[in-house]
Amino acid sequence: MEIRKAVVDDALAIANVHVSSWRTTYRTLISEDYLNSLDVQIREARWRKGIEDGSIILVAVEEGEIIGFANGGKNRSSAYKFDGELYAIYLLEEAQGKGVGKQLLCSVAKHLRSESYQSMLVWVLNGNPASQFYESFHPLQIAVEETEIAGKTFKETGFGWKDLNELIGYCS
Numbered sequence: 041m042e043i044r045k046a047v048v049d050d051a052l053a054i055a056n057v058h059v060s061s062w063r064t065t066y067r068t069l070i071s072e073d074y075l076n077s078l079d080v081q082i083r084e085a086r087w088r089k090g091i092e093d094g095s096i097i098l099v100a101v102e103e104g105e106i107i108g109f110a111n112g113g114k115n116r117s118s119a120y121k122f123d124g125e126l127y128a129i130y131l132l133e134e135a136q137g138k139g140v141g142k143q144l145l146c147s148v149a150k151h152l153r154s155e156s157y158q159s160m161l162v163w164v165l166n167g168n169p170a171s172q173f174y175e176s177f178h179p180l181q182i183a184v185e186e187t188e189i190a191g192k193t194f195k196e197t198g199f200g201w202k203d204l205n206e207l208i209g210y211c212s
Contacts, residue, residue, distance in 0.1 A: 041140065043147045046097040046109065048088055053106035054099065055083035061108075061130035069167045074190035098147050100131070100140045107135040110144035112152060115161055120182055122200050124157035129170070141173055146211035153204045160207065161200040163187075174199050177210045 046054060059078045066075060090111065091097055100108040108131035115125040129144050152160060161182060164171050179199035187196050201207040 041100060041102045043098055043100055043143050046091050046099045048091050050099055050106060051084045051088035051091060054087045054109050055080045057106060057109055057132055058083050058130050060132055064133040065168060069165065071190055096148065096151055098144060100135070100144055107132050108140050108144060110148045112148040120161055120198065120200065122159040122161035124152040124160040124204070126160055126162040142211070145177070146208065149204050149207050149211070153208060158204060159200065159202050160204055161198055163196045163198050166195040166197055171197065177207055
């Protein structure tokens with residue numbers, strides 16, 4: 041398995057992972073109608089634009105197939121004193137629990153650090169099993185906020201690392 045920077049030709053595979061992961065991860069949280077309405081072509085266009093714009097998007101590739109991806113960059117909220125943010129990690133269900141998420145998380149953290157970011161924040165929908173994954177890297181719990189998905193209000197928890205070097209230390 042390798043982690044590499046995404047290229048434009050990866051956009052469709054990233055979109056497929058994105059939609060598939062939402063459908064499996066959130067099936068007990070978010071309405072089936074909403075999950076079934078997720079459109080791979082719309083996601084493909086968004087990921088293609090992100091790649092073209094130079095966003096930090098990394099893919100996990102196994103046997104020539106993209107099985108997961110992560111993206112990050114500048115913290116999108118000025119309310120919290122973290123300069124970097126992990127926007128997302130998504131894996132195909134069959135790739136979960138095999139260390140791929142850790143490699144993606146650590147790769148994004150290292151990439152942000154190489155661009156002089158000092159800290160990183162991530163938002164996790166409450167009820168998402170990935171909360172335990174992030175907690176295994178000893179983040180601070182920053183805040184709980186509300187977000188709306190498909191007309192329904194959910195809570196999400198912000199986790200953060202004030203020092204990327206500390207997070208990277210857990211990557212060994």
